[in-house]
Amino acid sequence: MNKAILFNFDVDKANKKIKVERSFNAPLDLVWAAWTEADILDQWWAPKPYKVETKSMDFREGGRWFYAMVSPENEKHWCIFDYETIQPEKMYAGKDAFCDENGVINTSFPSTNWTNNFAETDADSTTVTCELQFKALEDLETLVKMGFKEGFTAGLENLDQYISTQFYLRKQKKPDNRNRVSYYVNFPGNTEEAFNFYRSVFKTEFVNGIQRFSEAPGHEQMDEALKNMIIHVELPLIGGHILMGTDAPKEMGFTVTSGNNMHINVEPATREEATRLFNELSVGGNVTMPLQDMFWGAYFGSFTDQFGINWMINHQNI
Known part of the structure; x- marks a missing residue:
């Protein structure tokens, strides 16, 4: 039986920070891959009916994920995530920002420093803790008003669907290594x-x-x-x-x-x-x-x- 899903969403205005804790009923390596591989991120990062299209991804320190949030009318809202620190299957951190189709940052919208930590609860469960740090309280409040909590929650539910299916397939794989x-x-x-x-x-x-x-x-x-x-x-x-x-x-x-x-x-x-x-x-x-x-x-x-x-x-x- 699947364990209960942990989900905490805390807004700390005094420190200009949002903290999200979320558990997934799947092993650490599977969850890590779902957060760090473009073809998987494209399947869950955007809340429906939006979808994500990755233009390029270079997952390394100093690399960048360049992607678009695409509406049902095919309107594209471009974003980047610049990777600053990566510890495989433990954490990664970097800066997220809105931009144009050429990757030029749009300063009209808030940018955010993300730190994502991954912890194995047991063999079949992983908790991801996201800390979003803002330069100004106004930036935090703007992101909240834009529906960040609702959108991120919906995306995480998409991820639940994806990783539970993949974990099921892993358990059903071929039982031996015959050619x-x-x-x-x-x-x-x-x-x-x-x-x-x-x-x-x-x-x-x-x-x-x-x-x-x-x-x-x-x-x-x-x-x-x-x-x-x-x-x-x-x-x-x-x-x-x-x-x-x-x-x-x-x-x-x-x-x-x-x-x-x-x-x-x-x-x-x-x-x-x-x-x-x-x-x-x-x-x-x-x-x-x-x-x-x-x-x-x-x-x-x-x-x-x-x-x-x-x-x-x-x-x-x-």
Whole structure:
């Protein structure tokens, strides 16, 4: 059973500071990744119906996250976060400010110094403490009047949905490290229709059935339209080959197009073989995700090779 969510929001006008404490029912590495990787931040940082689009991100001391908060009418409100101090999986600090599309800071709006601390409560729980320091009390009051508490609260609820789903997938991962090759396909919302068609053609059955978003922790916070979508499905084809799939709907920040929706997924038995395959296959190609330890418990990387074929290298850290 999930633990109760801790949420404290304190405004300290005397010291021109806002302090937010928030717990998440997921391990530290997963929560840290959700706060520090652009593709994940894009999925939760903005309160719905807004969304975030990252223009660039360089997560290092002296680096910058440059992004836009995008309205349903496609109006873009540009922001930057300049990273000043980073202690991996412990804390990061920096300055957040509004800007224009070229990254020039807009001094008409308040800037804020953020310090975000991450603490592992236990193996499956993490608390994030955010301290926002302002230069002037007027800046703090302006941000509060702009709806910061309501917007940030909604964003954190988006994050609950994301990390609970990813933690669920981590627990459901392949139970051993036998070599395996599969094909991984993304659909904009019709995975079930597609896989029922493939099942009728190959006359095989799904491995462990169909897993839906409604079965994952945190599904109560999802839009009703998303709950019945497919979070994971596997179908044997022939010759020991496996076809895997998931729904990647636009409501969750995905854009599925022909060409980016299918990968050959290679699952080597060792990290050494994963490294060799990644390095050799990606020569002359375009690396989309460098090979690295990922928050869902895998040594993972992806790329398009020199011939235009999409690959995933995925060694499970078991």
